[in-house]
Amino acid sequence: MSKRQTRLDDVRTHYARQMAAMSGSRDPRIERAFDLVPREAFLPPGPWQVVVNNQRIPTPTADPAFLYQNVLVAIDRDKGINNGEPFLHAAWIGAVAPQPGETVTQIGAGGGYYTAVLAVLVLPDGTVTGFEIDADLAADAAANLKPFDNATIIAVDAVTSAFSPSDIIYVNAGVVAPPLHWLKALKPGGRIVFPWRPAENIGVAVLARRAKRGFSARVLSSAWFIPCAGASDYHVTRRQPTPAEARHIKSIFLAQERPPDETAVAVYPDLWFSSANLT
Template sequence: MAKRQTSLDDVRTHYARHMAVMSGWHDPRIERAFDLVPREAFLPPGPWQVVVNNQPIPTPTADPAFLYQNVLVAIDRDKGINNGEPFLHAAWIGAVAPQPGETVTQIGTGGGYYTAVLAVLVLPDGSVTGFEIDAGLAADATRNLKPFHNATVIAADAVTSALAPSDIIYVNAGVVAPPLHWLRALKPGGRIIFPWRPAQNVGLAVLARRTDRGFATRVLSSAWFIACAGASDHNISRRQPTPVEARLIKSIVPAEERAPDETAVAIYPDLWFSSAGPA
């Protein structure tokens, strides 16, 4: 009897189930979103270079099945730009838990793959606006996202641009500190997730939520991303945390609201990170 060959649809469905488990989010929509969005549609033509332990490994062919595993896929090796690790993004998406009708701002769209996943999750009435500072990538993402009517890409620097009021801000580039206007753009109950690089030896995924008392904050995991242009200068630090201190953060405090106190573990001109919860 002839052995049945696995189809690409089967491979993508299996991958989507992995993403749902890794998200830690018990919502069947996340599995459906990863099943619906084809990863290959947001990448240059194959064969591709998948990246394992910082080493590029060429795929044998341009068969998209090679993409449905937990690997980075290079988009521009010279610039250090890749498609992002699926397990990490599944966990981030689960942490911010996008809901139908919500407004998402993504900073650093790359080719638009995770933009598309977010766009599916906020249907039918929600929207995603992605900022991409690289003009070429912004053009690619705009083209790739044409089937997703609720996703828009802006070729601009999110560090210097105004952000619309957002339920979620999803940051795909490492920052020494998030610009204060990003936090101000969060609606009540809004969430921001970003890669925090307060020191050369510290790389953490941080989730903050806007509450009535301030910005409640927690560390999710380690995370190492390409630096965010305009927000990655360590010279702005007035107090740099140690790796142990960085994991103690429980809130972000705008400096205009309260001066740093004995709970401060990281201090910047406009805001500081505290080991205490929102006051």
């Protein structure tokens, strides 16, 4: 093994330990997954542009060691598509806690990097299906994921397409509200994590878990993602939350199962967010 490869392996191992710490999870498989999946394999050839405070900074060379830090890496500058912030995704992965054998649906697979990490975490017998509406990006992701037999990319719109019952739904695009069929696709105890954009000045990551009736919900962090085509129309909103209300949601209900009540802080045609715990 060359000295350069040894150095890169050490850098990736250090990065993986940071991801495990950021996940807030005691699951040692998270560190292993980030150590196993090479970030550079899911990006265009280097040198790359890392994004810091909305500024694009080119890496000095095509050395992959520059990628193993908590930075966005541009994939398509014109479309504003990037590889995703590692610390944020590590925290999401720790929160949804993928388990061996589970079925994961990812909405907005991008280049497939986090698809691959999720695929490692549900081995053996688990699967990840990534929806990617951008046909070129979907083709790239499918090529990047060839070594991962349990990962599949579908180049269709997840807002208008049905998908299989899922233990985890992992959303990488901002939504005013999650489409009804996403929530209905969750199995009992299933989890969904998504960037919630109920107003122009609100961007938070929400983790929800399906219960017998309704979904427990909590905000994980701030999160600003590109809008999800077909699920970003503010005009469907019947009640818009304030920033403070959005950060203190505790549950989500389907309107057909329970109409909005005095605890409602955000209301849409098919569902609503509540400030009250599930009972």
